[in-house]
Structure formats: C-alpha cells, structure tokens
Amino acid sequence: MTITPPALQAPVAAEQDTVGTTPDPRWSVTRTLLRQPATVACLGYIALVLLMAVFAPLIVKVSGWDPYTFDQSAIDPDLGGIPLGDWGGISGEHWLGVEPGTGRDIFARIVYGARTSMLIALAATALTTALGILFGLLAGYFGGRVDMLVSRLMEFLMAFPALIFMIAVLSALPADNRQYLLVVVIALFGWPYLARIVRAQTLSLKEREFVEAARASGASRATIVFTEILPNLRSTVLVMTTMAVPGYIGTEAGLSFLGVGVVPPTPSWGQMISSSVTWYSVVPTYFLVPGTFLALLVLSFMVLGDRVQAAVDPGGHR
Numbered sequence: 001m002t003i004t005p006p007a008l009q010a011p012v013a014a015e016q017d018t019v020g021t022t023p024d025p026r027w028s029v030t031r032t033l034l035r036q037p038a039t040v041a042c043l044g045y046i047a048l049v050l051l052m053a054v055f056a057p058l059i060v061k062v063s064g065w066d067p068y069t070f071d072q073s074a075i076d077p078d079l080g081g082i083p084l085g086d087w088g089g090i091s092g093e094h095w096l097g098v099e100p101g102t103g104r105d106i107f108a109r110i111v112y113g114a115r116t117s118m119l120i121a122l123a124a125t126a127l128t129t130a131l132g133i134l135f136g137l138l139a140g141y142f143g144g145r146v147d148m149l150v151s152r153l154m155e156f157l158m159a160f161p162a163l164i165f166m167i168a169v170l171s172a173l174p175a176d177n178r179q180y181l182l183v184v185v186i187a188l189f190g191w192p193y194l195a196r197i198v199r200a201q202t203l204s205l206k207e208r209e210f211v212e213a214a215r216a217s218g219a220s221r222a223t224i225v226f227t228e229i230l231p232n233l234r235s236t237v238l239v240m241t242t243m244a245v246p247g248y249i250g251t252e253a254g255l256s257f258l259g260v261g262v263v264p265p266t267p268s269w270g271q272m273i274s275s276s277v278t279w280y281s282v283v284p285t286y287f288l289v290p291g292t293f294l295a296l297l298v299l300s301f302m303v304l305g306d307r308v309q310a311a312v313d314p315g316g317h318r
Helices: 006-019 025-034 037-054 056-063 106-142 144-159 162-172 178-205 209-216 221-257 269-279 285-312
Strands: none
Touching (some): 106 221, 106 285, 144 178, 162 178, 162 221, 178 221, 221 269
16 A cells, blocks of 8 residues: 655645635536627527516607507508508617508517517426426325326326417417416426426435435435425526527417417517518518517527536536
C-alpha cells in the first residue's frame, strides 16, 4: 500500500479549501443556458409575448385601437372589404394592418391573441403537470392495484384518438367559457405522458438508500413521497413542462383553426389564421402576421426545452 507523504497532502487540502462548496446545480444550469445566444433569443421572444399578454390593455391603449372596433374607413366596401393601402393596410394608424371585411386592428388582435394563447397553454400545462405528478407518484410508490389501475387509465387515454374526441366534445358543449373547457380537455389527454415518466422514476427512487433510511427512521408515506422522492423529480418535470407548452399552444391554435376552439370575437392566433384562409391570395399579410408570431413562439419553446434538457442531463441528451 502506498502512503502519500504529508508534504504532498497539504497542497491538496489547500486546493480543496480554495475551491469551497459545490455550486448550486440550478445556478449551473441557468448559467449554461444564458451562455447560449439561441437560448437567450428564445427567452427574449417568450418574455416579449408574456409582456404582451400581461399588459395587453395598456399596449392597445397606446396603439389607439382595441381588438373589437370595426374601422370601416380602412377597408374598401366596393371590393368586398379589402384593406385600403399596401400590405394589408399597414400604416401609422394601424401598425400591422387591418382585418379584411371588418377593419379591426390586427396589432390589437395579435396582442390580445397572445393573452388567449398563453393563458390556455400555461393553464393546461399547470393542470397537466399537477395530474401527471400526482398519478405518477401514486402508481410508482404504492404499486400493486393502484399501479395497475393508473397504468390502464394512462394506456387508454394515450391510445384514444384525442383530436377527434376534442373536436366532438367541444362542438357539443356550449360556447360559454370555451377557454376553460379547452384547458380541461387538453390536460385530460396530456397528463398520462408525464405520469408515465414520473411513475418510472418513482419506481427507481423508492428503492434508493436515502428512501430506505427515511422509511427506517419512521417517516410517513406522505413525508417520503413529498420530501424524498418529489424533489428528485424536479429536473424531469422541468424538461417535460417546457416541452409541453409549445404542443399546447399548437393544439389551441389548431382547434381554433377548426372552429371548435376560442369563439369569436375573442382574439386568438389560430382563429386569425383560420379567418385568413379565404383572404390569403388577396391579403397575404393577414395570414403571415399571426402565422409568424405563432411559429416563432412554438419554435422558441421547443428550442428552450431542448436546451434545458441538454443542460440538465448532458449525457442523456447526447
């Protein structure tokens, strides 16, 4: 056996004292993300859309137009309501042009549409996350019949044609409170995907030494689940949540495009794209403006989710 001389041990100890404590993993992930220009650009655009959603009334007040007022002076009734001027009526008065046929300000509808899309997507994500964590923990920790029942329910919902069911249900239900119905229906088919991953990780974590130690010390099941297992699922939940938001934004837009989502005159980006189909050949900007905003938002969340996954689990990402 080789014994290291004291003279060689001292520098090592001094180096350890210099290094100090291990940095917080959350700060390490944040620092990694902020060093990537693409991630910063995506975060900036997401923040911009969130600011639009939060301060929508103030922003449209500055622009001078709300999303519901018809401006008949901005369209030509003799030509079927085509906006006057070039590029769909873009001017100093209407910053992104006007809606063909009605003359409603597109900028104001984009701003309020951001509020609608983000509200539905974030609320559906929050409900999905809560249900996914709850059922995943129940199935993974308790096992047995609980695991069997939850697993069969997850398999049924994942095998069910979700889009067809959404269209059928939303078409049959009243138009009142359609935004809340969208949140519930989207979350109903979204939580099994997170629950399966939470269940698998819970099955692994509950056999670890720190959980066995907590169980041996007399900790209750609730204490073990919420203080020992759940904190170790934060990275997984963060990645899955970030990746779920763009999917729900696209789902809301798709349902609104099909006419079973947000009901007019409530602004929605998907609804605006649906309305622009009949005008695309005449006023392409009416399609391009909401389409660009929607595409950039979905892309930003997808890139952010991918970078978060790479930062949290570099080995698994590769």
